[in-house]
Amino acid sequence: MEKGRDIFIQGYKHGIPIGLGYFAVAFSLGIAARDYGFSALQGFFASLITYASAGQYMGFALYATNTTLAELVLLMFIINARYILMGFALNQRMPEGTPLRTRLLVGSCITDEIFGITIARPGVPTPYYTFGALIAAVPMWAAGTALGIIMGNVLPARVVSALSVALFGMFIAVIIPPARRDKAVLGAVAASFALSYASVHLPWVSKLSPGNRTILLTVIIASVFALLFPRETEGISEGGAFDAD
Amino acid sequence: MQINAYLYILVMAFATWLMRVAASLIMKKPVKNRFFQSFLYYVPYVTLAVMTFPAIVEATQSPLAGAAALIVCVCAAWFGQGLFTVAVLGCFTVLILELFL
Numbered sequence: 479m480e481k482g483r484d485i486f487i488q489g490y491k492h493g494i495p496i497g498l499g500y501f502a503v504a505f506s507l508g509i510a511a512r513d514y515g516f517s518a519l520q521g522f523f524a525s526l527i528t529y530a531s532a533g534q535y536m537g538f539a540l541y542a543t544n545t546t547l548a549e550l551v552l553l554m555f556i557i558n559a560r561y562i563l564m565g566f567a568l569n570q571r572m573p574e575g576t577p578l579r580t581r582l583l584v585g586s587c588i589t590d591e592i593f594g595i596t597i598a599r600p601g602v603p604t605p606y607y608t609f610g611a612l613i614a615a616v617p618m619w620a621a622g623t624a625l626g627i628i629m630g631n632v633l634p635a636r637v638v639s640a641l642s643v644a645l646f647g648m649f650i651a652v653i654i655p656p657a658r659r660d661k662a663v664l665g666a667v668a669a670s671f672a673l674s675y676a677s678v679h680l681p682w683v684s685k686l687s688p689g690n691r692t693i694l695l696t697v698i699i700a701s702v703f704a705l706l707f708p709r710e711t712e713g714i715s716e717g718g719a720f721d722a723d
Numbered sequence: 724m725q726i727n728a729y730l731y732i733l734v735m736a737f738a739t740w741l742m743r744v745a746a747s748l749i750m751k752k753p754v755k756n757r758f759f760q761s762f763l764y765y766v767p768y769v770t771l772a773v774m775t776f777p778a779i780v781e782a783t784q785s786p787l788a789g790a791a792a793l794i795v796c797v798c799a800a801w802f803g804q805g806l807f808t809v810a811v812l813g814c815f816t817v818l819i820l821e822l823f824l
Contacts, residue, residue: 495810520728527736537735544725547734554738560770561739565746567763574752581747588743590774595806597767639784640818646779647796647813649771654800656768666765670772678777692773699769704761 482606489610496591496611497618499645502638503531504619508626510535514542522624529589529616532689533558534623560693564593568603580605587612591645598652662707669699783817785824792816 504525511521516538528534536557540550565585572581584596587608595611596603657664677683677691686694754760776793783789792813799809 492806495807498810498814516728520732523729524732524735528732528739530739533735533739537731541726541728541731547726547731550731550734551738554735555742558739558742561742562745563766564770565743566750567766569746569750570753570760570763572750572753578747581750582744585744585747586740590770594767594771635784636818636821639782639788639821640814642782643779643789643792643813643817644810646775646782647792647810648806649775650793650796650813651800651804651806651809653768653771653775654797655803658801663765663768666769667772670769671776674773675777688774688778692770695773696766696770699773700762700765703765703769704758707761708757709761709764 482604485604485606486610489607489612490614491610492595492607493592493611493614495644495648496595497615498641499591499643499648500615500619501622502641503645504622505626505633505638507531507534507538508623508628510626511538511623512627514538516541516627518624518627521627522620525620525623526616529612529619530558530561531590532687536687557687557689560590560689560696561588561593563693563696564588564590564597567597568593571597571603573602576602584608589615591615591648594649594652598656662703665707666699666703669703670695673699783821785821787824788817788820791820 507525508518508521511524511534516524524534524537528537533554536553537550540553565588568584568588569581572584583605584603587596587605589612592608592611592615596608599607653663653667657667673695674691677695683691683694754763779793780786780789783792795816796809796813799812804812
């Protein structure tokens with residue numbers, strides 16, 4: 479499976495900048511986790527199998543309040559609801575007859591960032607690519623969490639500050655090339671920036687968690703653009719923000 | 724009574740995973756509906772854009788450095804730089820600017 483291996487390596491490479499960003503974010507997650515009573519091993523384990531930033535923040539915080547498991551599940555459903563949308567977007571690109579196994583493997587790799595690079599990659603989403611990225615990124619997420627718990631604020635704030643931009647740099651690299659090619663995407667990106675900024679200050683919306691704000695804005699903005707600028711019926715292999723290198 | 728931490732973590736991970744694979748469990752083939760197709764076409768760009776701004780400005784110690792990184796990254800991506808280059812340029816922008824800010 480030479481081809482599968484190449485795709486895996488490509489995914490791994492693309493996962494490295496994601497991992498750098500994760501490391502910085504996980505570090506601050508670890509500092510919070512320590513305050514909520516988690517050991518470094520527990521934090522490492524939690525990040526390794528959950529790999530969800532906002533969800534883990536909430537989960538850790540909730541643990542300190544002696545919550546029930548039912549409440550935890552409900553909260554995880556709400557705060558991670560955007561993953562459902564992302565799963566739909568990925569499955570939409572897989573042809574009929576794609577084995578459930580393949581769909582589950584691709585879905586299992588969804589994080590905001592891995593979804594972003596996977597949907598931007600031309601062709602049908604493949605577990606080779608998503609697992610390559612996952613295996614590069616998640617250990618750094620887990621290591622960052624554990625180190626945050628062990629060491630607290632040991633990295634200079636300036637370094638954490640710089641590393642945390644890596645994630646956003648990647649998002650930008652995913653959304654800008656298609657925005658340059660397609661005026662409707664450019665409009666959607668501009669509208670998203672503007673409304674996202676506004677939503678931080680709006681009375682009711684600003685009270686929502688960042689995850690829920692994201693899903694609310696996504697549903698509204700994507701619906702409006704789908705109505706105003708519908709796509710021609712397209713092949714599933716369409717798309718791709720960067721060249722497969 | 725405090726729940727066992729490992730059990731708690733397992734439940735947290737499983738609930739999160741269910742959200743990830745929910746669509747995989749339901750969808751058998753691409754949806755033909757034109758609105759739904761168009762909606763899904765815009766979803767990734769909108770989601771990532773919403774998550775990027777204003778968060779990038781709030782992630783850095785100095786909001787100015789974050790804003791500069793945003794501009795540098797957008798320009799680099801516009802002129803065809805790849806994922807890694809754009810990300811690294813953003814990091815260096817912040818690292819250098821925060822020496823002065």
